[in-house]
Amino acid sequence: MSYKIATIKGIPIYVHITFLLVFLLFAFIFAISGWPFGFRSVEPPIAGYILACLTALLFFVTLLIHELAHSLLAKSYGAKIQSITLFFFGGISAIENPENEKNMDPSKELNIALAGPLSNMIIGIVLLAFNYFAYGSIFGVPDVANWVTEGLTTFTANIPTMIFLLGSLNLLLGLFNILPIYPMDGGRVLRAWLAKRHSYEEATNTAVSIGKGFSVVLAIIGIFTNWWLAILALFLYISASEEGKMFKATTILEDIDVKDVMTTDVLTVDESMSLNDFINFVFQKKHPGYPVTKNGIVVGMVTVDDARHVNETERYAFTIKxxxxxxxxxxxxxxxxxxxxxxxxxxIGRLVVLDDEKMVGIISRTDLMTTIYLKDNFKNKSKTKTESETEY
Incomplete structure (x- = not known):
């Protein structure tokens, strides 16, 4: 579940519900950690918690800058940016390639993948350099008490610690993101490099496999050092697997036309049908959604979920319209x-297929999933058969 919080340069920005959980976690870690990694020694304690929350918030602003760096560069290359979503362990930029390009040019993809980590490294270097030149150390001022006794407020006294945390976290984020673990930026850099030498499909499959391998190594290291690293490694392994499946699905679907997989024998319902009659109709036909017609012309779409929102005692007074x-x-x-x-x-789960405003069929998510399953299985069987014939 995601909530829109802003629009930047025409790009909708969303926050996933899991982002709120990790935000609170980061704020808590900053609050209980001692200097220079947190504000445990700050008095009064409420000031420490406020500073921790502010630091966590600013850190996630830098995560947004990371995703914007990807998105704005991709946009300059002609790609369409659907949205940016911040969620548990980072963010995602939904980038669509230009319509005339099947796959992004490897050189452009390389630049886009590097833009995010580079932005974090620049932020980190700038912030740590500011601490060094303004306060004499990248850690800021180690003796907070002296600042307070000199008449500065607790908040002002801890700004160097906040800057150090933001700077060091951005450097770590930038370095971590360039690890060759797909779908992180480093994995995309690896795929772009491989795509210059092999097919895009081979490059993606190789990048996914290498990413899984690195995730396993990180998980093993995490088990003996830090359980958070192990959990992150598991998350990255799952992400790599899902990205691999998604790429396989998109590769299959982009070579198939809607007309080849759509259902042409379409059941429809009239807009004047009562809601009670519609529910009975659904039980008989066993389909969750139907095009709605008026005088034979499609005017809308209705699903079981639409009917479910109407109170059972009031359904007699409603029509599909x-x-x-x-x-x-x-x-x-x-x-x-x-x-x-x-x-x-x-x-949504289904689309009406229109040709010159005339309905010629309907296509559902189930149709697409079945197509992916069948194409993938026949492809694998064909490969196995070819390999067996080659052996003989």
Whole structure:
């Protein structure tokens, strides 16, 4: 579950619910850690907690800058940026390649992948350099009590500690992100480098495999040193696996047209149908969603979820027209990948297929998942058969 908090340069910024959990965790760690990694010795304690929360907030602002660096550079290359989402352990920039490019040029992808870690390293160096030149040390001022006795406020006295924390965390973030663990930036750098020498598919598969290997190594190190590192490694391993599956899915779907997988025998419901009749209809036909028609023309879409929001005792007074949603459609010549992206963008499970405003079919997420499953399995069987024939 994500919530929109802002729009920057035309890019919607979202915060996932898991982000709030990790924000509180970071603030707590800063509050209980001693100098120079936290504010445990700050008096009164409430001031330490406020400083910890402010430091955590500013750190996540730098995470947003990291994602903006990726997104704005990609945008300058002609890519479309759907959104940026901050979530547990980082952020994601939803970047779509230009329509005329099947895959991003490896050199451009390399630059985009490096932009994020580079922004963190620059922030880190600038902040630590400021501490050094302003306070005589990258750690700031070690004796906070002296500053207080000289009449400075507790907040002002701890600004150097805040700057040190933000600077060092950004340097660590930049360095960690360039590890060759896909889908982190370092893994994308590796894929871009491999894509210059091999096919994009081979480069992605290799980057995913290497990323999994590094994740296992990190997990083993984490078990003996720091459990947080082990948990992060597990998260990265799962992410690499999911990215590999997603790439396989998009590779399959971009080579298939909607017209080849859509359902042409489409059941529809009239907008005048009562809600009670619609629920009975759903039980009979066993489909969760239907195009809505008026005089034979498609005017909307209705699903079981739409009906569920109406109180059972009031359903007799409603018709489908009262609860239906606007049509989200796709052309039969569009790729299955375009249909998949359209479903994701509108958070829906099916699209009406329109040709010159005439409905020619419907395509659902289930249709796409079945297509991916079948294509992938037949492809693997074909490979196995070819390898067996080669052995003989």
């Amino acid at each position: 009262d609860i239906m949603k606007e049509i989200v459609s796709v052309h039969p010549d569009a790729t299955a990948l375009e249909a998949f992206n359209e479903m994701g963008a509108h958070a």
